[in-house]
Amino acid sequence: MSRRSAARGATPSGRSTERGNAAAPAEVGAMFDRIAAVYDPMNAVISGFQEPRWRRRAVGATRIRPGMAAIDVATGTGKVAAALWRRAQPGGRVLGVDLSPRMIGRAERTFAGRPGLSFVVGDALALPAPDASFDAATIAFGMRNLPDYRAGFAEMQRVVRPGGRVVCLEISRPRSRLARLLAAWFDHAVPLIGRLAGQGEAYAYLVRSVWSYPAPERIAMIMAEAGLADVRWAGMSGGMVTIHVGTVPGAGAAPRTGPEPSARTGIRPAARGDAGVRDVAPGGSQSGP
Numbered sequence: 335m336s337r338r339s340a341a342r343g344a345t346p347s348g349r350s351t352e353r354g355n356a357a358a359p360a361e362v363g364a365m366f367d368r369i370a371a372v373y374d375p376m377n378a379v380i381s382g383f384q385e386p387r388w389r390r391r392a393v394g395a396t397r398i399r400p401g402m403a404a405i406d407v408a409t410g411t412g413k414v415a416a417a418l419w420r421r422a423q424p425g426g427r428v429l430g431v432d433l434s435p436r437m438i439g440r441a442e443r444t445f446a447g448r449p450g451l452s453f454v455v456g457d458a459l460a461l462p463a464p465d466a467s468f469d470a471a472t473i474a475f476g477m478r479n480l481p482d483y484r485a486g487f488a489e490m491q492r493v494v495r496p497g498g499r500v501v502c503l504e505i506s507r508p509r510s511r512l513a514r515l516l517a518a519w520f521d522h523a524v525p526l527i528g529r530l531a532g533q534g535e536a537y538a539y540l541v542r543s544v545w546s547y548p549a550p551e552r553i554a555m556i557m558a559e560a561g562l563a564d565v566r567w568a569g570m571s572g573g574m575v576t577i578h579v580g581t582v583p584g585a586g587a588a589p590r591t592g593p594e595p596s597a598r599t600g601i602r603p604a605a606r607g608d609a610g611v612r613d614v615a616p617g618g619s620q621s622g623p
């Protein structure tokens with residue numbers, strides 16, 4: 335490590351063990367602290383301005399309705415949390431949790447003055463919330479940073495009531511030819527753009543952590559091992575991004591608050607900007623734009 339990078343703090347390798355990201359959470363949190371100021375614009379560029387669409391689908395898949403409560407884990411600058419909050423109005427509440435105080439600071443400043451929307455510094459593996467206190471939990475582009483994926487899903491499941499949903503949105507290694515082209519862009523351009531933004535090491539971490547992240551089938555298995563039921567997943571943007579949805583099992587799997595679901599089956603058609611789960615195949619994938 336150069337003296338300059340030592341002064342800025344070590345960047346984690348981004349590689350993973352069998353369980354999860356090999357880096358200590360404190361190292362990961364410190365790295366996100368360093369990139370907090372450039373995080374949103376960098377995300378927009380790297381995703382080809384697709385990330386709002388990906389986030390909308392993830393938020394739609396929670397089935398959060400007015401009056402309900404949700405938690406957004408590894409919330410970063412709070413975009414998913416704020417979208418959940420909008421969906422839960424009137425009367426709903428959303429808590430965004432992140433390890434990085436600077437990310438949380440940005441979320442608080444951006445989304446100030448929204449009653450029921452709050453942000454707190456905390457660890458995804460020890461969420462600051464009682465059991466079954468939310469109707470849904472989300473994690474967007476956060477799971478691959480956790481040292482233990484199964485423990486991460488188990489902790490999200492712990493804080494969601496029976497029948498509620500756990501939704502994970504994450505970058506994945508695509509398989510189609512188009513997707514392999516996109517992957518080449520990701521592998522080469524992302525570290526370069528990161529260097530231009532003065533954060534080359536952090537964005538090299540991003541690429542390595544995506545390479546090390548398990549395939550969607552494996553993530554679905556991990557979710558099931560963590561205790562989630564009815565696990566489904568689907569690819570988006572040619573498989574560059576995958577959304578996984580699982581349901582917290584248990585008796586009395588009724589909504590904690592809010593109106594009853596309208597669909598008899600519990601699977602409702604996807605509305606505009608709403609992934610629902612209609613297009614998330616059980617235990618399988620479906621790539622699409």
Ligand SMILES: C[S@@+](CC[C@H](N)C(=O)[O-])C[C@H]1O[C@@H](n2cnc3c(N)ncnc32)[C@H](O)[C@@H]1O
Nearest residue numbers: 366408409410432433434457458474475476479
């Ligand atoms: C790539 S960002 C994603 C942020 C946001 N969810 C989004 O969609 O833009 C990953 C976030 O995970 C957070 N993070 C990493 N490890 C964490 C942990 N163990 N507990 C909570 N947050 C964590 C980082 O601080 C960072 O803000």
